[in-house]
Amino acid sequence: MKNIYFTPGPSQLYPTVPDHIKVALKQEILSISHRSQRFEQIFEDTVDNLRQLMNIPPSHEIFFLSSSLEAMERILQNAVEKSSFHLVNGPFSDKWYRFSLDMGKEAKKIEVPFGEGFDLDKINISDKCEIICLTQNETGTGVMLPVDDIHRLKLRYPNKLLAVDIVSSVPYPAIDFSLVDIAFFSAQKGFGLPAGLSVLIVADKVLKKSSGTYHSFTVLSKFFRNNQTPETPNVLGIYLLGKVCQDMLKIGRKRIVDDIDKKAAMIYEFFEKNKRFTPFVKDKKFRSKTTVVLQSTKNENISQIVEFLGKKGMIVGKGYGKFKENQIRIANFPAHSVFSVRKLLVSL
């Protein structure tokens, strides 16, 4: 097989990943103890590389969890005593909101239809909410909120915690961590890694709030400071993340971001003129650079085209949830070359 995976995660592996896995096998990294110095060195390297690539300051600690759903849950469990506020515009932001209700918190939300963004400068957050939870890039609908708007929201509400889901946009958004208290993402999307690892970035000042067992912020922080995790973690995932960050640092974040911009422009320009598909997100300001969602113009069932592309070796995602039949989703991650995007577009 030699397919190209445009699915929004798990997705195409970052090109260096297979070789890193082979080296990991050779160097017996899958057998080393998670309490050994060798593991601590891997942990430290990964944290260092990630800090450098994403400009994460020492004011923030970095925790390794197993999935972004876990990240959503642990944020609410640890950082929210009573009430959370959610900006809901897609299935994942909605899930986060529902988690809060399931956990017995008072969850408030403002909601816009799927496919729309928010005018963050005009949003009012109710006084008693402790945290603002928002999804910077909605994988389900292809809506991306501009990071500058997010930063201004924090400036308007400096006393509330701000938690940002960057699951399917990382490493694209230039987050200013002096204005973002909590952020999280998964390995299997923009970093092109195997699934089963997520990363939670938490400001020191949040760590006073803590609740739970092995993944309370207190316990996570205690182990983080020793370059370890409370549980036996996904050692391979942590190793690979560090290596791919290193590879990306060699290329430079700017070039990676520029490439994503360039490919996104190619894709959206193509679909502005395409007869079968049109971008689901109408407002250009909110069109995601990393996960493009396309709506069938004639509301036709997209199974045939997905199958047709599949036969040509290009795997695209179907629409999320209720949009499964009439939308396709195309990831535009660092692992996707201009060449492969062009190959996809000429087939559509």
Added chain:
Amino acid sequence: MKNIYFTPGPSQLYPTVPDHIKVALKQEILSISHRSQRFEQIFEDTVDNLRQLMNIPPSHEIFFLSSSLEAMERILQNAVEKSSFHLVNGPFSDKWYRFSLDMGKEAKKIEVPFGEGFDLDKINISDKCEIICLTQNETGTGVMLPVDDIHRLKLRYPNKLLAVDIVSSVPYPAIDFSLVDIAFFSAQKGFGLPAGLSVLIVADKVLKKSSGTYHSFTVLSKFFRNNQTPETPNVLGIYLLGKVCQDMLKIGRKRIVDDIDKKAAMIYEFFEKNKRFTPFVKDKKFRSKTTVVLQSTKNENISQIVEFLGKKGMIVGKGYGKFKENQIRIANFPAHSVFSVRKLLVSL
């Protein structure tokens, strides 16, 4: 490098694992969607193979989590409304007990010194406890509780749930799932897999009890029935577990168990006569077959011997926690051949 890892997990990879990983890469399993038919087939195969190997009846569902610490937490979160009962005889059973307290439950325990087992026929469980939590094999101390004793405990308390930690003994213990409501283990121990996956086996009747978000039993069960997981899981881990179960089925569980018995006998006989080390567990009935803990007879610091063995390519574990300086731990998993055990013993 070509070391043999006798560490009690992560440990020596099961011999077929490197090739399975290479096949997974070739077949692009690290890129497939966790909502695709291909993933569902992998999930189903792994569940089927595990059921066959461990004799898990249809009355029990199988959930994939990220670590055994998560399994401990999810059991308490879902299955315990008020009160849990814990048999504490080592660091992991103690951790489970403390999790219950941290979660605000009424946790009761009976405790014996580290290195000792329990006379399960004589234990009295307080009436109001909903669940009995016990650690069949204490990785920290090398104590293994005989499964028949565990089964008889359930017969004495049929109305209480029985949850059994088989983290570091699986696939050795012949659990009778008609008498065990919940069991869990990690991939990186007896199965010789990369770390980052744990398996929670839960009887249908327990599933009525459910609490939480994406890993509530209700949500886990809903996805399980569709051969999926709520979150994007460790796809590689699930794939590899299925493949190693298949490999073990070809050999036959009986032979794997017989081999463990044979190697355990070799190890304990050797240390009965050894001058430097003696088994930490005095009562032969409770000596673990899969994780042997050895105490320095002269209470000497074991760092030197660990280093000496390391230079010879044999990596053993240090003692757990307060025993770090004076004990070594040797895993005796299916991945450890008679040949490699012999090589280790002649060096001691």
